[in-house]
Amino acid sequence: MSVDENRLKSLLNNEKTDAPCQTKSLGNYLWEDIPDKNKWEDCVHCGMCLEACPTYQETGEEQHSPRGRVYLIKAVAEGKLDVNEAFSKPVFDCLDCRACETACPADVQVGGLIEEARGQVRQAMPLTGFTGAFSRTVLKGVFPYQNRLNMLGSLTRFYQKSGVQSVVRKTGLLNVMPTHLKDMEAILPKVGKPVLDRYPEIVPAEGETKQRVGMLTGCVMDVMFSDVNESTIRVLTHNGFEVGLPKQQGCCGALHIHAGERETGKKLAKQNIEAFKDYDKILVNAAGCGCALQEYHELFRNDPEMLPLAEEFSAKIEDVSKFLYDNDFERPKTEIKTKITYHDACHLAHGQGIRFEPRQLLKEIPGVEMVDLPDADRCCGSAGIYNLTHPEMAGKLLNRKIDDIPDNIDMISMGNPGCMLQIAMGVEKHGRSEKVVHTVQLLDWAYEKDKKEASKLVKS
Numbered sequence: 001m002s003v004d005e006n007r008l009k010s011l012l013n014n015e016k017t018d019a020p021c022q023t024k025s026l027g028n029y030l031w032e033d034i035p036d037k038n039k040w041e042d043c044v045h046c047g048m049c050l051e052a053c054p055t056y057q058e059t060g061e062e063q064h065s066p067r068g069r070v071y072l073i074k075a076v077a078e079g080k081l082d083v084n085e086a087f088s089k090p091v092f093d094c095l096d097c098r099a100c101e102t103a104c105p106a107d108v109q110v111g112g113l114i115e116e117a118r119g120q121v122r123q124a125m126p127l128t129g130f131t132g133a134f135s136r137t138v139l140k141g142v143f144p145y146q147n148r149l150n151m152l153g154s155l156t157r158f159y160q161k162s163g164v165q166s167v168v169r170k171t172g173l174l175n176v177m178p179t180h181l182k183d184m185e186a187i188l189p190k191v192g193k194p195v196l197d198r199y200p201e202i203v204p205a206e207g208e209t210k211q212r213v214g215m216l217t218g219c220v221m222d223v224m225f226s227d228v229n230e231s232t233i234r235v236l237t238h239n240g241f242e243v244g245l246p247k248q249q250g251c252c253g254a255l256h257i258h259a260g261e262r263e264t265g266k267k268l269a270k271q272n273i274e275a276f277k278d279y280d281k282i283l284v285n286a287a288g289c290g291c292a293l294q295e296y297h298e299l300f301r302n303d304p305e306m307l308p309l310a311e312e313f314s315a316k317i318e319d320v321s322k323f324l325y326d327n328d329f330e331r332p333k334t335e336i337k338t339k340i341t342y343h344d345a346c347h348l349a350h351g352q353g354i355r356f357e358p359r360q361l362l363k364e365i366p367g368v369e370m371v372d373l374p375d376a377d378r379c380c381g382s383a384g385i386y387n388l389t390h391p392e393m394a395g396k397l398l399n400r401k402i403d404d405i406p407d408n409i410d411m412i413s414m415g416n417p418g419c420m421l422q423i424a425m426g427v428e429k430h431g432r433s434e435k436v437v438h439t440v441q442l443l444d445w446a447y448e449k450d451k452k453e454a455s456k457l458v459k460s
Contacts, residue, residue, distance in 0.1 A: 027079040028077075032262075035077065054095055064093055066100035070113060098111045098291075139255060143256070144264060184425055191226075192227055199245055202243075205236075205240045211242070211281070215233065236320070249275040252288075287415050288417075294352065322358075324357075333453075336442070379397055382416075411435045420436050424436040
């Protein structure tokens, strides 16, 4: 396919244009959803992003830096580079942690470019063999279907409660697994039943209703961390919010978008846009999900029919910690004596710019002593399923994170399930004893303690 010569000339000269992006081809991008040149044209390769990038810090290689990746993405658009393995590897080795966006003085949207470039790679170079079959099975055959995810959760519960897990661990069967999978099995949380199956579609507020809000229960969150979802519901209703749990909601599609499977991501986005159409505010307790939901409009950038719906939907999304802080949450009264450090999940701190509010929720709990975590916003290596696809790099980043955790603390708090699993694995592997918790869980426990103290007073 040919490219308009004037547009290509202006692109090569790094000139800005208000003309809409082509959707079919540009340079050697020949498939749908080409990377948006408006995201790269402000990059002047200043290098401010270098020290913020975890992969560059580890490798020192330019192609594994944000500005290097932006250069490669632009080079394909200019026809200087093909969509091939030399392009694919740096693009997929990125954690998509967005730390570079925080550091960038020109506000270059590197994360969006990376995800769009991955979409081009997957259309040009579909995964084959075992990797391709595994990816199709997990991303397309399991995550889009809530009933299949729930079945997976049921199997995991059976594995944990039936004694099979104990037998597997004692007999050494886990030794045949890759090391990183064996490590993850060691910290597998106790899997409960999904709240979407157990709670009504509308959970009433305690006392006077301030507002009705929708809540994304998520896929991994509701299967692996249903206890965190329960805590979130209890905290919201305790603060006077009626919580809506639409039954037709599903996976947010973040993992698919990160993996370059944009069409599946779009299908899931449409499902959630429809599911929450009657809500003015939609709350999320998983940083990665929240970031993806806030960027649905990027998925439909070239779809004039869906774009306004996606923009309206994305504007409704808010992380639960920020929502609670902004809406004058009830301060707990009973002391919980504990020392806590806080880890900034990448897609909360860098993706959504939320750092202050979750820390304030914790500081408002009587008896909580906050201890600063050095480089709290540096990626832990989870990055969706990066710890599965790139275990060596993820392991290096996890080791750095664990080394930074202060001594003599009781808990590590955060707002993302992937980080919780990753850091719990690091705590276990390094022989530490800290409990890994979601920020909202601490608030829930404080409220429960308040209720118990109030009950004692009534009985006395």
